[in-house]
Amino acid sequence: MTTESDSHLGEAVAARIERRWATLSIVVVGVLVGMAIFIGIDHATMPQGHVETADPKTLHLTGEFIESNLGSAMEADGSVTVRAIGQQYSFTPQCIVVPSETPVTLRATSADAVHGLLIEGTNINTMLVPGYVSELPVRFKAPGEHAMPCQEFCGIGHQGMWAKVKVVDKTAFLRMMASRRRLSCVD
Amino acid sequence: MSEQKLFTLRNPWFGAAVGITGGIAVLSFLAGLIWLPLAQPDLKISGIWDAICSAAGVPRAAPQSSVQQPDFKTSSVVLTSEMLTHPDQVSIGRGATLAQRCAICHGPEGVSDANSPNLAGQFAAVTYKELNDFKAGARVNVVMSPFAATMSNQDMLDIAAYYAYLPRVPSNKIDAELAAPRIVVTGAPMRNIPPCGACHGDIDTKAGSPWLGGQSAVYIKAQLEAFASGSRHNDISQQMRNIARQMTGEEIDQVARYYAAQP
Numbered sequence: 356m357t358t359e360s361d362s363h364l365g366e367a368v369a370a371r372i373e374r375r376w377a378t379l380s381i382v383v384v385g386v387l388v389g390m391a392i393f394i395g396i397d398h399a400t401m402p403q404g405h406v407e408t409a410d411p412k413t414l415h416l417t418g419e420f421i422e423s424n425l426g427s428a429m430e431a432d433g434s435v436t437v438r439a440i441g442q443q444y445s446f447t448p449q450c451i452v453v454p455s456e457t458p459v460t461l462r463a464t465s466a467d468a469v470h471g472l473l474i475e476g477t478n479i480n481t482m483l484v485p486g487y488v489s490e491l492p493v494r495f496k497a498p499g500e501h502a503m504p505c506q507e508f509c510g511i512g513h514q515g516m517w518a519k520v521k522v523v524d525k526t527a528f529l530r531m532m533a534s535r536r537r538l539s540c541v542d
Numbered sequence: 543m544s545e546q547k548l549f550t551l552r553n554p555w556f557g558a559a560v561g562i563t564g565g566i567a568v569l570s571f572l573a574g575l576i577w578l579p580l581a582q583p584d585l586k587i588s589g590i591w592d593a594i595c596s597a598a599g600v601p602r603a604a605p606q607s608s609v610q611q612p613d614f615k616t617s618s619v620v621l622t623s624e625m626l627t628h629p630d631q632v633s634i635g636r637g638a639t640l641a642q643r644c645a646i647c648h649g650p651e652g653v654s655d656a657n658s659p660n661l662a663g664q665f666a667a668v669t670y671k672e673l674n675d676f677k678a679g680a681r682v683n684v685v686m687s688p689f690a691a692t693m694s695n696q697d698m699l700d701i702a703a704y705y706a707y708l709p710r711v712p713s714n715k716i717d718a719e720l721a722a723p724r725i726v727v728t729g730a731p732m733r734n735i736p737p738c739g740a741c742h743g744d745i746d747t748k749a750g751s752p753w754l755g756g757q758s759a760v761y762i763k764a765q766l767e768a769f770a771s772g773s774r775h776n777d778i779s780q781q782m783r784n785i786a787r788q789m790t791g792e793e794i795d796q797v798a799r800y801y802a803a804q805p
Contacts (some may be wrong), residue, residue, distance in 0.1 A: 373555075377558075381562055381566070386571070388566070388570050388573065391573075391574070392573050392578065393576070395578045395581070403580050404578070404582050404584075404587075404596055405602045406596075406599045406601045406602060407601060407603075407604055408601045409604075412620050412621070412622060413620060414779065415616060415618075415778045415779050416618060416620070418606065418609070419609055420779075421609065421611075421616070422612060422613035422779055422780060423610050423611060423613070423616075424609045424610045424611075425779075428562060428610075428649060436607070440779055442778075442781055443740075443741065443748055443781075444734075444736040444740060444741070445780070445781060445783075445784035445785065447779050447780045447781075447784060448780075449734060449780075449784050449787070455600065460584075466778075466779060474584055488604065490642065492584040505581070509736075510740065511736075511739075511745050511746045512614075512729070512741065512746075513731040513736075514731050514736070514738025515731045515734060515737065515740070516734065517731060517732060517733075517736065519603050536591055537610050540648065541787070542787070
């Protein structure tokens with residue numbers, strides 16, 4: 356038999372425990388939201404802030420992703436725009452060349468399935484989703500060569516989908532760019 | 543047990559739970575849809591409403607830029623994986639009549655020893671695309687280009703349907719004993735060479751990629767070399783040039799010999 360005071364005691368214990376668990380849940384949610392804000396501000400990951408669309412079936416007909424417009428382009432403000440596409444089973448251009456210590460805008464999309472664009476040794480990592488343009492503002496610190504494998508299973512030949520990124524000294528890049536409108540390091 | 547009603551603001555637990563949840567939602571909204579977009583200098587957000595739309599995913603027009611046009615003709619065919627997979631009988635019949643003019647090189651049944659492609663059983667999308675590219679000048683061949691120049695779109699559809707309908711005739715060069723070379727089976731991943739069969743039908747089919755079994759070794763080799771040098775460039779967005787460029791001469795020979803011996 357429980358007495359009146361026993362049941363009051365029980366209620367008080369239950370209320371205390373419930374309050375603690377509720378506080379803990381709120382703290383967990385708060386930490387998660389805080390983490391999302393921190394990595395967004397700090398650019399630890401680079402979630403894209405806007406949406407742009409492109410028809411994957413007609414990329415080769417018109418617009419900025421036609422074959423002759425892919426690769427690195429010099430902008431009026433001194434920055435560089437790199438355009439690339441992922442398709443089953445290669446990236447075009449196969450070898451991307453960019454200058455070091457220069458703001459670079461990477462714009463890429465997919466012509467068929469979902470592909471992944473990852474540049475080894477950097478925090479550049481995004482999905483290429485058919486229908487959408489992925490855009491990343493990036494900056495390469497030092498000259499060097501990076502592998503750029505497809506990081507999202509895109510079909511039966513996925514493991515054979517690799518490109519290269521060559522970061523060169525800014526003056527060397529300008530020299531290479533001098534006679535060209537679009538640049539890549541495909542031989 | 544207390545008889546107190548749960549869902550009423552007089553219940554302090556209910557009030558606190560709804561209040562805190564709502565508060566977190568509002569703060570997250572402000573942070574995610576306004577603060578974070580405005581904190582990205584590259585986004586060039588023009589105001590609070592623009593920030594909300596941008597973060598919520600309202601599509602934005604691509605920035606204006608000058609587009610570098612090609613100095614050569616590229617393929618203008620739009621390929622989808624389901625295209626031309628359900629031909630009708632009338633189209634096949636018309637194609638049979640039209641294909642008589644093709645027989646001199648491609649054989650009366652779509653198979654010949656002339657080192658021109660064997661078309662019997664070829665995917666309709668492939669024949670259709672190549673005819674289009676010959677007509678448009680994206681692919682050039684002294685014999686084929688004049689033939690394609692006079693074809694209508696319907697002619698090309700019909701011829702493609704007819705050749706897809708013909709059974710693949712096993713050539714007399716079949717050699718079941720010939721082991722598949724490594725480059726065919728696994729490709730060379732670090733050189734961006736996937737297995738051939740990933741696109742060409744042995745494992746999976748990518749629209750526009752031809753069936754290679756039974757093709758002439760001379761033809762396969764010539765095409766791979768043309769892709770590698772860039773003299774053939776009607777593969778959409780370099781999908782085959784990217785691969786052929788990386789292949790060694792020895793690998794091209796192996797691939798050509800292997801597929802010529804396949805059914």
